[in-house]
Amino acid sequence: ADGADLVVVCTPIGAYAAIGEAIAPRLRNGAIVSDVGSVKQTVVRDLGPHIPEGVHFVPAHPVAGTEHSGPEAGFAELFQGRWCILTPPPGTAPEAVEKVGELWRQAGMMLEHMTPAHHDHVLAITSHLPHLVAFSIVGTAADLEQDLRQEVIKFAASGFRDFTRIAASDPTMWRDIFLNNRHALLDVCGRLLEDISRLQRAIRWGEGEEIERLIEASREIRRSLIDANQA
């Protein structure tokens, strides 16, 4: 960080406090500190207090990625047409926000501003909950006895496969995301469990119309995704 114009922190979120402490004395006046973390409230909490007076702090979340991690996992089109969310604290210098935004715009991203709390709420439903569920369902299958497990692999094309891709994501990175967004995540997870229970109950009691109605509602969302070029 010595004398750098811009420092972008790209580690699991759990390391941010230690990183903040380590880089703080080396940041020059007028430098910008940003990051790419998937949770923003705890980033502001953990990294914010270490940012010296005269250094700009522009937390960002380029919402793109695959199940692979690390510098080798990048590729030229990774950010193309995706959204980058900026969550600068109130009073941050607009030029600093603009510089970080321009960096991601050059990579092909569209920009969006949010408060850290709103960011964490939106990402809890679009990203953190799907990962929690994918890890769980793949784990449930893994726990089935060895014989059946071979068959889970064989017949994965029937739906299971779609869940395994994101379940291959990095454990440390996801441990930190879950722990750092626990309130929003537990809230949406509670909602999902209610919804699964409702469908489960409709199946147990043979309520065909209710089942069809629930399925129909979720098809509509898929159509919206296709219309928005995010499918």
Added chain:
Amino acid sequence: ADGADLVVVCTPIGAYAAIGEAIAPRLRNGAIVSDVGSVKQTVVRDLGPHIPEGVHFVPAHPVAGTEHSGPEAGFAELFQGRWCILTPPPGTAPEAVEKVGELWRQAGMMLEHMTPAHHDHVLAITSHLPHLVAFSIVGTAADLEQDLRQEVIKFAASGFRDFTRIAASDPTMWRDIFLNNRHALLDVCGRLLEDISRLQRAIRWGEGEEIERLIEASREIRRSLIDANQA
């Protein structure tokens, strides 16, 4: 069905009893009746009693497909390298089983024999539960207020998107699958809810090692899928 050598029933499973009744008087001696349904115990129960003496009954499940339904949803490579599961009742003429198997082999499929009960158990975890969960999680997102919903669409690339593809599947077809495999499905769904609760609890109580352990276990399954060419 008049004078046909082979009749393959390809409708939602809920229609099988009525179809069996309608085609029974028209089946010629030596004909074969098969199907492509995703549940096999209730197919044997609903279609089996209508099959006349002298007609062969070979239920089959070609495990392949997309979220699209109907004849237009087919394409040349759909069945290539996938598995077809045959569940003929005990005592079925081997030549009839061989004929149905050969049909799917010619389409590029590999063959597997199972009892209807075992089939329904395996498919409950590999296909029916993933669909139940996908419908639910997409429904949970859809229920969030209109404002947030636009953002769910925008940031879907972060994980949510993987669930929406299978959630776009046909409501009538899936209503019938859920209702006709309810016992096996409710069993695996109960297991999943236990597993989600365990992860949820670990997140609430900040048990980082437990979270990492659960995520690590599910990565292993993904590797097996890649090794088996089913990823």
